[in-house]
Amino acid sequence: MKNCKSYCPINQALEVFGDKWTLLIIRDIMFDEKRYFREMLGSDEKIASNILTDRLNKLEEFGILIKTKDAHHKQKNVYSLTDKGIDLMPVMIQMAHWSTKHREVSEKDKAHVMELVNGGQKLQDKMSDALREALKSVSKK
Amino acid sequence: MKNCKSYCPINQALEVFGDKWTLLIIRDIMFDEKRYFREMLGSDEKIASNILTDRLNKLEEFGILIKTKDAHHKQKNVYSLTDKGIDLMPVMIQMAHWSTKHREVSEKDKAHVMELVNGGQKLQDKMSDALREALKSVSKK
DNA sequence: TTTGACTGGTTGCAAAAAACAACTGGACAA
DNA sequence: TTGTCCAGTTGTTTTTTGCAACCAGTCAAA
16 A cells, blocks of 8 residues: 555645645535536636546545435535645634735635634534534435 | 736746646755756656756746855855745645645654644744855855 | 537547656865 | 765656646526
């Protein structure tokens, strides 16, 4: 089992989401309540549809999200974060926090991030619970 | 000023270190006390020398590290993290923490990470201070 | 029941990035 | 002065990305 560069924890994380797009997809689901392919395709960063397909498949293989059929629209797939994906929230928040300090970010986003940072574990737990509810509601079918 | 995909905080972070190599270089300096080109070239992941050159240049442009001449060896460059780079420590620790929970990581690394996570702000401050000292010692020349 | 818009993708091609290996010229230590 | 180490550079191949056009199934309204 050596299709990986090393077993360093940082590298192990990067082998999953060390690229320009993966964390943006996770952001869409985690913070922007996006659930469908076309919703993610419409995000500001303009990901190409073939790349989106590829990353969603890889994330499913890694067990970070699951794909289920929409109950009301046969053609639509619902993408939901698993516990493994939800556990990336602290990583996302620290990254966003760093950006508010060192990069160009809108005031609105900055306020939103600082709320998450200062809101502490309580607010994060609340958000995580909501994502876990979403997961439960699709997986029990 | 629109050579970026968006001003979302997550994307702003990814434009700096959203690739397979950048955070490994920062890890080398931050946690493995590497300071020289050849030391980083020798890391387990086997980065190619042209890629390493490229990333070090970009990180310098972003103000995340600085390159200085070694006092004792004219040909050697010393790479040190700036405050902006040192501030990435919480991101690195959260990523490593996630890996210990969800990826294959050695027991030794796992213990090291958990020490950082549980050691809290105190241990992180101690490590940050050491990196800031290293920065001071090269920048006052 | 036809139409037209929307669904999650797929395909083929061009451009960019990464990987690989060989090489360079200056510096140092013996 | 010889061999080793230094930070890279250069040229080529392979892989990944970006782009645009396209597709068949589905749905809601006319």
